[in-house]
Amino acid sequence: xxxxxxxxxxxxxxxxxxxxxxxxxxxxxxxxxxxxxxxxxxxxxxxxxxxxxxxxxxxxxxxxxxxxxxxxxxxxxxxxxxxxxxxxxxxxxxxxxxxxxxxxxxxxxxxxxxxxxxxxxxxxx
Numbered sequence: 001x002x003x004x005x006x007x008x009x010x011x012x013x014x015x016x017x018x019x020x021x022x023x024x025x026x027x028x029x030x031x032x033x034x035x036x037x038x039x040x041x042x043x044x045x046x047x048x049x050x051x052x053x054x055x056x057x058x059x060x061x062x063x064x065x066x067x068x069x070x071x072x073x074x075x076x077x078x079x080x081x082x083x084x085x086x087x088x089x090x091x092x093x094x095x096x097x098x099x100x101x102x103x104x105x106x107x108x109x110x111x112x113x114x115x116x117x118x119x120x121x122x123x124x125x
Contacts (some may be wrong), residue, residue: 015087017020021090022056026097026105027042027043027044027086027089028042028043029041029042029043029078029089029090029093030043030071031093032048034058034111034115035059035061035115037058037059039051039055039059039063039095040054040090040093040094041095041108042082042086042089042090042093042105047107047108048107048108049105049106049107049108050081050104050105050106050107050108050111051090051104051105052079052098052103052104052105053058053083053093053095053097053100053103053104053108054096055070055106055111055114059115060118062065063118063121067118067121068114069076071117071118072079072106072110072114074117075110075114075117077106077110077113077114078106078110079104079105079106080101080104080105081102081104081105082102082103082105086103086105087100087102087103089104109123
């Protein structure tokens with residue numbers, strides 16, 4: 001129900017250690033369709049993370065941001081700031097505006113919980 005299709009945008013060049021293994025913090029980007037909307041994501045250390053700005057503007061555009069913030073607080077959903085490399089990648093896949101100077105990320109599990117919680121709030125759901 002939640003995942004309808006997905007695709008990978010591409011790999012971000014890995015940082016290799018002297019053994020030739022990728023170091024922690026490497027990630028790749030892609031797209032995933034959620035609730036009929038194509039969202040960009042970063043796969044960071046095995047966790048799929050979505051740009052909160054895109055989630056709010058595309059997925060929850062009919063719901064006030066204060067309502068979403070209260071839902072996130074109630075559900076104990078924490079967002080994390082992305083670093084510069086991650087922000088540049090999100091800009092490259094058009095998940096955040098090119099003028100953005102910062103971005104917050106939420107995990108796929110948290111996004112699923114938020115979608116479930118907000119189903120009754122949006123007229124299109």
